[in-house]
Amino acid sequence: MSPRAAWRLHSLGFTDVYEYSAGKADWGAVGLPLEGKAAKSVRVKDIARGDVPTCGLADTVGSARMHAGDWGTCIVVNDERVVFGRLFKEQLEGDPNARVGDVMRPGTSTFRPNVSAVEMLDYMDRRHHETSLVTTSDGRLVGLVLREDVERAVGRRR
Amino acid sequence: MHKIVGHEEVQRLMRDGAQIVEVLPREEYGEAHLPGAINIPLKELDAKTASSLRRDRAVVVYCDDFQ
Numbered sequence: 001m002s003p004r005a006a007w008r009l010h011s012l013g014f015t016d017v018y019e020y021s022a023g024k025a026d027w028g029a030v031g032l033p034l035e036g037k038a039a040k041s042v043r044v045k046d047i048a049r050g051d052v053p054t055c056g057l058a059d060t061v062g063s064a065r066m067h068a069g070d071w072g073t074c075i076v077v078n079d080e081r082v083v084f085g086r087l088f089k090e091q092l093e094g095d096p097n098a099r100v101g102d103v104m105r106p107g108t109s110t111f112r113p114n115v116s117a118v119e120m121l122d123y124m125d126r127r128h129h130e131t132s133l134v135t136t137s138d139g140r141l142v143g144l145v146l147r148e149d150v151e152r153a154v155g156r157r158r
Numbered sequence: 159m160h161k162i163v164g165h166e167e168v169q170r171l172m173r174d175g176a177q178i179v180e181v182l183p184r185e186e187y188g189e190a191h192l193p194g195a196i197n198i199p200l201k202e203l204d205a206k207t208a209s210s211l212r213r214d215r216a217v218v219v220y221c222d223d224f225q
Contacts, residue, residue, distance in 0.1 A: 001221040005181040005200050006160040009217060012208045017160040020168050020220035024180070027192055027220075030165055036190040 028114030029137040042153040044120050045113030048134040048143030055100050057084060062096030073144070075133065076104045081141045083110065083133065110135040113142050117153040120145060168192075168218055176216035192220065 006019040020027075028034055031045045053074045055064040064087055068074040074087040085104035094103055110133045111120065120132060124147055134142040163171070172178065178195040180187050187197040198207050200221075211217055 001181055001200050002219045005179070005198075005203055005219040005221075008200075008203050009208065009211075009219065010160065012205055014208070014211070014213060014217055016216040018163045018167070018171060018176070018216060018218040019160050020165070020218055021162050022164060023220045023222045024190060024192060025222050027165055027168075028190070032165060032169075033193060034190040035193050035195075036188055038189040 025114075026137060029112040031113035031136055031142060034114070038116075042117040043113060044111055044115045044117060044132075044134050044145050044150075045142055047117065047149040047153050048113070048145050049149070050141075050143040052141075052144035054081070054141065055087070057099070057101035057104075059100045060096060061087070061092065061094055061098045061100060061103060064100050065092045065096065068092055073131065074100075075141055075144070076100055077141055082139045083108075083135050083141050086133065108133060110139075111145075112137060117150050121147075121150045121154050124150065163218070168220075171216055171218055174216070176218050177211055179211070179217060179219045180221065181219055182221050186222075195220075 002019050002021060006017050009017045053067040053071050054077045055067055055074045057076060064074040072089045074092065075083060076085040077083055085106040086108045087100065087104055091103045113134055124132065130147045132145045134145055136142060178192050180191045180195045180197050181200040181203065183199050184197060
């Protein structure tokens with residue numbers, strides 16, 4: 001639709017025309033603000049905890065465990081905060097000398113920042129998840145969403 | 159010939175005073191739109207509706223990513 005609009009503007013004599021082909025789905029997915037009725041509802045980017053512990057592929061499990069502290073999880077990222085995987089309690093309690101990259105869980109589900117808290121809670125209910133990772137559309141870590149925060153945002157408890 | 163841009167370039171254009179135009183129907187615009195965007199649905203985009211736009215400033219058009 002936007003290519004047609006751009007060409008139509010050209011035909012009407014506009015010369016400085018740009019097409020944002022990825023559109024507002026992309027805008028929301030990278031965590032940029034939107035205006036409008038739906039934009040007023042709570043999004044996961046609003047409640048994601050950006051201070052979730054992180055570690056690198058080459059780190060040891062022992063080091064990641066120290067970072068994780070009471071969180072019980074550590075997110076595996078590179079210098080650009082692109083997510084590679086995640087260590088859960090099970091991996092954090094394993095061999096402290098093992099490399100994070102060898103024991104991490106790759107392929108963990110991630111959600112875009114513009115997912116609503118209601119949608120997030122529905123997903124968590126269906127999958128019995130207590131936490132979910134939020135990343136931008138290019139895979140960068142935004143934070144970790146906790147069920148208790150989502151429930152508070154939605155205003156209901158199990 | 160228009161230029162295809164990403165969100166970073168759109169933000170720069172916004173700062174430089176570009177006019178942001180969502181071409182989706184009014185209902186979808188009302189639900190969510192880029193900050194400061196105006197709505198000219200594609201079906202209504204003609205010389206009359208485009209007259210609300212300034213020709214001496216850049217225009218960025220967008221819809222959703224799948225339409």
